[in-house]
Amino acid sequence: MGLMILLLVFGLLVVVGMPVAFAMGIAAASAFWFEGFPMLITFQRATAGVSVFSLLAIPFFVFAGEIMLHGGIAARLVKLAAALVGHLKGGLAMVNIFSSMLFGGISGSAVADISALGSLLIPVMKERGYRPDFAVNVTVTSSIAGIVIPPSHNMIIFAVAAGGGISISKLFLAGVIPGILMCLSLAVAAYILSIKHKYPAEPFPGWREVGRSAADAIPGFITAVIIVGGTLSGVFTVTESGAFGALYALLLTKFYYRSLSWESFVLAVTGAVRTTAMVMILIAFASSFAYLLALYQVPTKLSGLLVSISDNPIVILLMINVILLLLGMIMDMAALILICTPIFLPIATGLGMDPTQFGIMMLVNLGLGLCTPPVGTCLFVGCAVGRIKIEEALKSIWPFYLAILAALILVTYVPAVSLWLPSLLG
Amino acid sequence: MGQSSRFEKLEAALDLIRAACIFVAAVALVVLIATFGWLVFGRYVLNATPTWVEQLALLLICYVAFLGAAAGIKEDTHLGVSLFRDMMPFVIQKVLLIATDFALAAFGIVMLIAGITLMQFGWDTLLPMLDIPESFRTLAITSCGALVTLFAGARGVLRILTFSDWQPVTQELEI
């Protein structure tokens, strides 16, 4: 009965358009009230949910991404990508995807990726005759790769949700190949579409230009090397690496590139505050919500149900993926990671799956959810940047969905895709 | 949402409060980053780790999260599903928007009361290493509750007072 109230209140509020974080909070408060608990437990859990040391890396990663966006690092990465892959068929689409691999690698925030690269590349793509929906879809779907290419704050949320037993370093390493795989798979889709629509290739600017743009972009890319390298080598903890990456990006754009004005610094800080607050408030109220799910023993019951439907690992993993895809359509990533990890991770490890591989699978899966309606943050932002309607984007997005699904299937059923690199360097 | 000029002063005051939230949260974020630099410097260079950094950071992040979230109510930037609401006739959409505002305001009041209770309760529990009462952490909740009530409540009231003057629009995200 309490569980019914929790889910009904939540569902109703989401449908009428209440922000998801507050819908979870109100639903949790209602259920606590129904159970005769003080409602303040909702807020005690919420505060406890954000006061987690590992989560401190989130504002740092986000801030580093914002500095890259407003301090001119993003533009330099795009230039490098243009010099390297612009001469391929559908050149600007390739540039878009490759830039995401470089940029998403640092911020780990798909939305920052879209606002940074989308606002640079979508107008140029339109000018060169690319269809606006194609430009938006390439931007939106390729931004997802940044979630699995390290560093990524969603990996940290996963590690926290899994109870702290999972090494962040291992997750970082495990994400590299799946991230590249997603980009390759998207590039194939974009290439085929480019042939179909006869999109142009850009002229190759010559090796001298490649060298020049590389020299210009590499100091910016070192931000990622600091964060990932600092963590892997153990000079810093993840949190400290994030703080150092952010400080480095700040000093680099201010004193080396000299492209960070006071105004852009303020934009970066306030942008980071907004993104951090949005993610953190979701985490906060998802913690209250997850507490009740645990109290009602939902994880145990649901896993019992799943296992009773089939005992075939392939089928169970398929079911988990389908459930996650459906949930990903209506909820945001951070909240889902917190709520679903305690439910599905034990089932997956029970089947012999490595928890790290499960984490990457979940991130790829929920990443796809960021590009799907009705709640698809990346899709929304992409459409806003590209100035097209969501319906318009949806008409031609399916080849990109297929590309990500292909990557998801590989990550789900081929452990080596995620685990080979960590086993090599672990 | 458009409203007549007679509410301009109220709007300006609300916006000032919103900006103050963002300002405090931004300062907290910058301090957070700076203290972590100091942490690593202390550990490797001074060989004396500043032991207060971790706990201070856990305190500051609450302010970033809860003040930023309160400002997000005013700025209307929280993630939500407007798809179903958008399918309704305008009048129903407007009623739903107003109902959402008041539900948020009511939740804000619950949050405010809970925050005050937690602050009273936490007064004799000290935050480790900082030796200040736990209440300073729950103050973030209390402020967030008050601000959510203010922002959502005021918007609800304004929407009622100017009911015929505005139309719900599918939100354009600002980049």
Added chain:
Amino acid sequence: VELRGWNIHVEDYPVSIAMESFMEEVTERTGGEITGQIYHNGVLGSQPDAIEQIRLGVIDFGEFSLGPMGQSIPETNVVSLPFIFSSIPQMYELMDGEVGEAIGAGMIEKGIVPLGWYDAGARSFYNSVRPINTPADVEGLKVRVMSNDLFVGMVEAMDGNATPMAFAEVYQSIKTGVVDGAENNPPSYESTSHFEVAQYYSLTEHLIIPECLCMSLKTWETLTPEQQTILKEAGHASALLQRELWQAREAASMEIVQAGGTIVNTIEDKAPFQEAMAPVYDQFLADNPDLADLVNMIRNAE
């Protein structure tokens, strides 16, 4: 009534088994009037949250370390003083006697009723650099400690570099050298696999922090005196069971870590360590003059 119980440990841990046996005994002796559901694995939140929840009556009972309780109940902080108990058997005796009474009185004032004192063994230092035989061996080591002024003070009193850090980050941090070591009891040292990265385990046994099976005062007050007596007796009986299971578990863990290559050393003479702790005690008594009697009661015990 159906009671809700909180427990941070996995289901086959000594604490968990003892809690289940406590609940069984209570149900049986009350003829089914009191039943309970124990939520293991910390699904209902971390220890500091759960302490707050038990005070608010959201959780009816739970098993807590007295360490984190010190932030809100000063009396419980006394057992977080390094080397305050001279041995585990002495701790049992004092906690089951007037020291336990005195600490319990402080807990009841804050809404928590102790039912039985559990054992969490003795914590010792481990690191990846060198065995610790004297306080001087700690000098310069980066040691992870729990966030508590006493533990920071303890390491600093030996000129070590005390580093509070989230528990989850410790394994990786020792492995990569962010810190040199940490301190814990043998079962934690073993089950967290910290022994794989920090091979020197020096039996300083500097902290003997008892744990407590407790009940929310709010729930307690709704029970009849007969039920309360049953709960107290069942609580103590479960503590005796837990201590026995704990000793076995500790021995098993020591075997595992030694088979895994850990170099264990015992400390011949703990006096230099105890002397080094003087500033920690001075500071503590200066901050909590009311607790001098309690501290002396333990220190002067045989």
